[in-house]
Amino acid sequence: MELLNVCIYLRKSRADREAEARGEGETLARHERILLDLAKKRGYNVGAIYKEIVSGETISARPVMQQVLREVESGMWDGVLVVEVERLARGDTIDQGVVARAFRYSETLIITPLKTYDPNNEYDEEYFEFGLFMSRREYKTIRRRLTAGRESSAKEGKYCGSKPPYGYSRVKLVGEKGWTLQPVPDQAEIVKLIFNLYVHGVAGERIGMAKICRKLNDSGIKTMDGGLWTVPRVQAILRNPVYAGMIRWNSRKAVKHIQDGQITISRPFAKDYILVEGRHPAIVSKELFQQAQDIVNQNPARPLNSLHVLRNPLAGIIRCGKCGYVMTRKAPSGRQVDLLRCPYSSCNNVSSKLPLVEKALLDGIQELVDGYKLNSNFSDQEYSLSISEKEEMIRGKLKEIDVLRKKKEKQYDLLEQGIYSTEEFLERSRATAAELSACDTVIHSLRQEIKHEQELQFQRSSFIPKCEDLLAHYWTWDTSTKNQFLRELIEKAVYTKNAKNTWKNGDDISFTLDIYPKIQQK
Structure with missing residues (x-):
């Protein structure tokens, strides 16, 4: 066999x-x-x-x-x-x-x-x-x-979602199929607070979503998953009729599209969806919920401008070292230059002048180039030797697999001859199978490492020339071209700054910038 x-x-x-x-x-x-x-x-x-x-x-x-x-x-x-x-x-x-x-x-x-x-x-x-x-x-x-x-x-008012919204827990209906919702007291109070702050405000002054986020985060209140509050999270609560005792279903159906031969799924807001009285208690009144909808509708999201001009050469590249958000550009006011800041209002990461961060990023790329040139000959020899050693190890493991296969065949022969009992055969067979599996795992791992190191050599030979081209022409390019070339070379850069610069030292680089190039480091 x-x-x-x-x-x-x-x-x-x-x-x-x-x-x-x-x-x-x-x-x-x-x-x-x-x-x-x-x-x-x-x-x-x-x-x-x-x-x-x-x-x-x-x-x-x-x-x-x-x-x-x-x-x-x-x-x-x-x-x-x-x-x-x-x-x-x-x-x-x-x-x-x-x-x-x-x-x-x-x-x-x-x-x-x-x-x-x-x-x-x-x-x-x-x-x-x-x-x-x-x-x-x-x-x-x-x-x-x-x-x-x-x-x-x-349509019967049952809750059909797999996860409950913030403020509720999902409970089984008694004596019938289906689920409903039950308010979680602590979270329900936060939902009421969000609606009241958004509709009534404080001292007659209405509070926007961004300020609500800041207030919740400053108070140490966490979201359902233990994260920080953001404007989309608050907006999702204000827009959800479940808090007014309603059940909404199929409001965002999955729509499939073909794009570049790949299936992509979007979830646009549908006009025809199910909206009925739910079988769960409301957290806010229908009147308060409708007031919130009126205010949200008066402040629609700004439409995307097809003629939008990129003004931040570091867009999508710099991340906040404290909260992980992508850093954004703040437009100058008066005589100030552009600033790079964390968009999350409760984060205490201090902003810096955008040109300073830009210069620090280019200095970091220059250090990568200089370091490669200093060790390039040694690295090439090291990688070639490493690949040769791994190929020899693979050949050794293949020989070991041949021996184990013959051993397994012998185990079946001994079972048929009655020398091995069934229990003894299974024990030895499992041990042999484990050895074969271990050999396969090692071979697979070694082949992956060889592939990785071959790719690494290729990356190093192509990455450095691209870096040199960027450094030579960066200041002559427009913003869009700068961003495009930086994205090709940099996975991300993590920015951290704990204190503001004094007025006299405004142009000093007093932040740390950890750069993660797209070339893989050994």
């Missing part, structure tokens, strides 16, 4: 979750036992077991499946064990084609308890593709049923 190096792929479907809810046991554990028994019966060497917890429609939403496909395409496995072919792909015809092509071109078998599919066998290929087609059809039927069920629940 041929010794196949295989992996096991386990994925939980919606039907599995329903079965678990009925008390039929944990699905992935049951499937794992079935496939391990199959591998034992057929003498396969199981190198890895992959478990997909998420139930994604497409391959892009299933990271474990992406990893399996990468390994299949690289020829890492002789076969993949699944309980049924439908577990591999339930996406559209493009996703199904990606899966079929990966297995066909890598000549990787798809092994199920009922049948082994050889993608290079014409009849097996047709059977496999038909199975994926039926799986897709079943998926659409299930999805239509679930969508209709959620819509029906929303």
Whole structure:
């Protein structure tokens, strides 16, 4: 019998979750036992077991499946064990084609308890593709049923979201299917505070969203996820009718678009959506909620100007070293020059003149160039030697794998001869499988390191000339060109400043700027 190096792929479907809810046991554990028994019966060497917890429609939403496909395409496995072919792909015809092509071109078998599919066998290929087609059809039927069920629940005033909004907890309805919301006292008071500050203000003076954020953050009040308050978070609360006791559903449907051959998803605001009385208690009155809507509608967001001219050469590059936000340009007033500041109002990171930060960034790039030139010869020799050593290590591990494969074959012979008991065979087989898996892991890691170092050599040879070109021409370029070239070379730069400069020392660089170039450092 041929010794196949295989992996096991386990994925939980919606039907599995329903079965678990009925008390039929944990699905992935049951499937794992079935496939391990199959591998034992057929003498396969199981190198890895992959478990997909998420139930994604497409391959892009299933990271474990992406990893399996990468390994299949690289020829890492002789076969993949699944309980049924439908577990591999339930996406559209493009996703199904990606899966079929990966297995066909890598000549990787798809092994199920009922049948082994050889993608290079014409009849097996047709059977496999038909199975994926039926799986897709079943998926659409299930999805239509679930969508209709959620819509029906929303019309009944039940809460259909997977996560509760700030101010509420999600609770199961008693005696019937579905969920509703229950106010969280401490958070509910914060929601009331936000609405009252926005509508009534303090001492008759209304407070905007930015000032509300600052007040909440200065008071040490955290968001649901423990983060800081921002204008979009406050606006989301003010716009959400759930706080007035209503249920809104399908207000932002996912709309798919094709852009450069890739599927992108947007969620525009819909005009036709479900808005009904909810079965949960309101936190604010409908009158207060409507007053907030009137004020928000009087201050709409400014439309994007297609003729917008970039004025910050460091746009998107400099990040605040204290809160992580992208630093922004502040337009000059009077005789002052442009400033670079953290947009987050409660952050105490001190701003600096934009030209000073610009100069510090260029000085840092110059240091990178000088450091490379100083050590360039030594680095090239070091990398070449390192690659040669890793290639020799890979050859050693491949020889070790050959020895282990022969050892595994002998274990099966000893089992058939009755020299090994079943328990002893399983113990030794697992140990051999672990050694084989460890060898594969080391080889994969070494190959990744070789690839990384080869890319690194290429990057170093191309990165430095680009830096030199930027340094030579930077001050002759317009703002947009400066930003474009800096983005090609710099991943980010982290800015930190703790104290303001004195009036006489206004042009001193008294901040730190940690630069992260796109060239990878060893």
